[in-house]
Amino acid sequence: MKKILIVMLVLVLCAGFAFAGGKKEEPAPAEEKAPVQAEKVVEKPSVLVYATTDTVIDMDPANAYDFFTWELFQNVYKGLLAYEPGTTDIVPALAESYEINAAGDEYTFHLRRDVKFTDGTPFTADVVKWSIDRVISLAGDPSWLVIDYVKSVDVVDDYTVRFNLNFPCGFFPSLVATVPYFPVNPNIYPVDTIVRDPGELKGGAIVGLGAYKIVSFKRDEEIILDKNELYFGKKANIDRIVIRQFADATTMRLALERGEVDLVYKTLNPSDIADLEKNPEFTTNKMSGPYIRYMCFETSESVFKDKRLRQAFGALINRQEIIDKVYLGQAEPLYSMIPNGMIFHTNDFKTALGDGNVAKANSLLAELGYTAANPFEFELWYTPSHYGDAEVNLAEVMKANLEKSPAMKVTIKSAEWATYRDQWSNKQMPAYFLGWYPDYIDPDNYTAAFAGTVGSAGLGIFFSDPRFDELFIKEQSSPDNAVRKAVFEELQALWTEECPTVPILQAYLYVFTKKNIKNVKIGPTLIFNYNVLTIE
Numbered sequence: 001m002k003k004i005l006i007v008m009l010v011l012v013l014c015a016g017f018a019f020a021g022g023k024k025e026e027p028a029p030a031e032e033k034a035p036v037q038a039e040k041v042v043e044k045p046s047v048l049v050y051a052t053t054d055t056v057i058d059m060d061p062a063n064a065y066d067f068f069t070w071e072l073f074q075n076v077y078k079g080l081l082a083y084e085p086g087t088t089d090i091v092p093a094l095a096e097s098y099e100i101n102a103a104g105d106e107y108t109f110h111l112r113r114d115v116k117f118t119d120g121t122p123f124t125a126d127v128v129k130w131s132i133d134r135v136i137s138l139a140g141d142p143s144w145l146v147i148d149y150v151k152s153v154d155v156v157d158d159y160t161v162r163f164n165l166n167f168p169c170g171f172f173p174s175l176v177a178t179v180p181y182f183p184v185n186p187n188i189y190p191v192d193t194i195v196r197d198p199g200e201l202k203g204g205a206i207v208g209l210g211a212y213k214i215v216s217f218k219r220d221e222e223i224i225l226d227k228n229e230l231y232f233g234k235k236a237n238i239d240r241i242v243i244r245q246f247a248d249a250t251t252m253r254l255a256l257e258r259g260e261v262d263l264v265y266k267t268l269n270p271s272d273i274a275d276l277e278k279n280p281e282f283t284t285n286k287m288s289g290p291y292i293r294y295m296c297f298e299t300s301e302s303v304f305k306d307k308r309l310r311q312a313f314g315a316l317i318n319r320q321e322i323i324d325k326v327y328l329g330q331a332e333p334l335y336s337m338i339p340n341g342m343i344f345h346t347n348d349f350k351t352a353l354g355d356g357n358v359a360k361a362n363s364l365l366a367e368l369g370y371t372a373a374n375p376f377e378f379e380l381w382y383t384p385s386h387y388g389d390a391e392v393n394l395a396e397v398m399k400a401n402l403e404k405s406p407a408m409k410v411t412i413k414s415a416e417w418a419t420y421r422d423q424w425s426n427k428q429m430p431a432y433f434l435g436w437y438p439d440y441i442d443p444d445n446y447t448a449a450f451a452g453t454v455g456s457a458g459l460g461i462f463f464s465d466p467r468f469d470e471l472f473i474k475e476q477s478s479p480d481n482a483v484r485k486a487v488f489e490e491l492q493a494l495w496t497e498e499c500p501t502v503p504i505l506q507a508y509l510y511v512f513t514k515k516n517i518k519n520v521k522i523g524p525t526l527i528f529n530y531n532v533l534t535i536e
Contacts, residue, residue: 013118020450023255045239046535048517051252051261052245053385055220055417059206060195061182063132063140065458066386067437067526068266075225075530076208077182080109081173082127085529087523088441090173092231094123094183104168104479107176111159115232117185119207125161129153131183132163134191142180144454145439149175167477174440185210194438210317211236220245225530236531237519249389256512262535263520265511265528267388270328276512285511285520290339292436292446293331293387294395295502300462302430303378309351310499312364312376313431316402318356323505326393330505336492337450338443339506343481344488345443349503352496358404365407372406374382379411381432386417394433424460434459435507437526443488448472451491451500463500473510 054068061073076504080095095109115123132153135146149169154162165172175181188202189195198206198217206214211231216224227236244261246252252270255261270275277284295313297304304310319333332340335349353360370376380402382395392414399410415423423429439445448456452472453464468491475487495501511520516536522528 025522026056036220046237047240047242048238048263048533048535049242049261050265051255052243052264052266053247053249053252054055055245055386056223056267057192057418057421058140058196059198059217060140060189061179061184062135062138062143063194064179065141066421067435070437071180071528072214072223073179074210074226074527076206076210077179077184078209079177079179079182080111081177081377083177083523083525084190085526085527085532086523088524090177093177098126098173104170105165107163107165108156108174109161109163109176111161112232113159113185115209116230117207117209118213118228118230119185119188119203120230120434121185121187121207123209124158124185124239124382125155126158127183127186128161129155130186130191132181134184134189134306135180137192138194139460140180140194142439144176144452144458145180146448147173148448149453160289167473168479169476170479171440171442171444171476174442176437211239211529221228224337224512234531237534238530240536241530247385257324259514262517263511263513267390267419268512269389270326270330270512273330273510274328276510281515283515283517283520285513285522287509287511287522287526289509289522289524289526290342290438290446290506291509291526292339292440292506293335293504294334294337294434294436295504296424296432296450296459296461297500298424298427298430298460299456299500300464301427304430306368308364308368309376311497312361312405313402314349314496314499315353315360315364316405316408317398317502317504318401319505320355321401322394322397325397326390327505327507331505332505334506337446337495337501337503337512338488338492339446342441342443342446344492346489346492348496350491352493355373356401356404357410360406361405365405370407373407377409378430379413381413381415381420381423381429383417383420383433384414386420387433387435391433398433427460427462429460432460438524442526443484444472444476447488447491447495448476451495456500461500463498465498467494468498 012267056069057066058064078093081090082093084091094112096112098107098507100107135143149165151164151166156162176314185207188207211228212225222245225241227239249269256264276282297310323331335347336345338345380442382391384391399412402408402410451463451468453469456463471487471491475484518534518536519532523534
């Protein structure tokens with residue numbers, strides 16, 4: 001049976017071959033041949049690797065109050081208004097327009113339509129109100145930027161929202177461009193809890209309205225951002241930004257020189273900066289904006305409760321010595337909390353307390369019974385990596401400055417940034433270094449944040465003086481520059497008496513890039529917009 005089946009199969013196959021060969025196949029006409037398809041070229045996504053020693057703290061606009069976290073938020077979130085990249089010009093963002101009432105204490109914003117978060121959630125006036133109410137309720141570190149100014153927020157309709165202010169405020173549009181005013185998605189943020197990591201959010205990821213979206217977050221290691229295709233504005237030029245976080249400046253510099261990273265920003269050692277400026281392989285972007293360094297004191301309970309001790313500290317600082325020894329000349333002395341070159345700036349600290357004024361300090365210390373035999377002893381705190389590796393040198397030179405008075409004895413202590421922030425909030429550091437990047441460009445931002453009752457508490461200073469608070473309200477509510485000038489001159493004179501903080505220097509900022517990286521636009525606001533960067 002098997003043999004018969006095999007024979008039949010052979011006969012069928014032979015018949016098939018005979019049939020196929022029985023008719024000669026004519027070649028198809030040339031015009032009927034299928035066209036050759038060109039191979040599709042897939043462009044490789046553009047990637048920029050950005051190196052920094054900075055770290056982030058809370059991934060929550062309601063509580064984050066450090067420069068690098070705000071930088072991230074400027075790129076993954078958006079405000080109703082924004083700064084034009086590289087300038088101090090306020091331009092429409094999530095709001096298409098706004099209007100002010102005659103009294104100047106109501107701002108009504110008309111929102112863009114058809115704007116969506118990266119998860120598709122619609123952006124509406126309800127989202128704006130919910131976000132502002134949340135900031136006020138949580139009362140986080142930067143909440144004073146809202147609480148001091150905003151009485152309430154009303155939803156007029158789906159795309160109109162009104163801010164009712166505590167008093168008229170001419171620079172309110174600049175405040176609206178700051179991070180605490182950024183709308184967040186009510187579907188993923190908890191209403192009553194501050195979020196530290198994206199994993200704590202519903203869905204486990206940041207859902208924003210900015211030009212980029214965070215697709216990977218490894219704390220203190222790496223953050224990856226991809227272009228947000230739903231962004232309402234001009235799309236980013238670079239598809240992916242990889243932010244690598246380095247533990248020290250030396251390793252970061254080596255990564256740039258080895259070609260492992262494309263851009264380096266915050267914070268290199270002064271010696272690295274001097275060397276890289278001379279290296280023709282890299283582009284140097286030097287910014288002389290309003291970045292300041294200063295001393296803070298816990299004024300309510302610590303050993304610095306007496307203002308004469310704060311004055312003595314201020315008198316002993318030798319600014320030029322610090323600039324020369326620590327920063328290799330990459331800064332300039334500062335004698336006011338208001339930066340050099342900003343309107344209403346004065347040099348009251350220079351005239352009232354001087355530089356390295358040992359005699360003045362000894363006199364103040366003697367009034368309190370401190371002598372070489374009975375010195376005033378205290379802890380001086382710094383954070384070792386947040387501001388760069390030179391910070392330990394700053395602490396050591398400052399200690400040497402202070403101990404030029406035999407009536408002072410300083411113990412240096414340090415803590416990493418997250419702990420440092422906790423310690424100032426808990427009143428655990430009597431004297432500590434901080435740096436200030438502006439929230440908005442106005443002298444108010446360099447004064448109310450440190451000596452206003454609400455603002456100073458957020459920075460661990462806990463200074464409260466009705467004279468200062470009244471002066472802040474006066475300058476904030478006046479549209480008259482002559483009035484504001486008189487107020488700020490009075491404030492700066494008072495500052496040298498009370499010394500809630502002591503200014504030290506105004507530093508330059510540097511961004512180093514490979515030659516093919518263009519459009520690094522960081523103007524006086526010091527906002528770094530990733531979406532305008534290009535790779536050639």
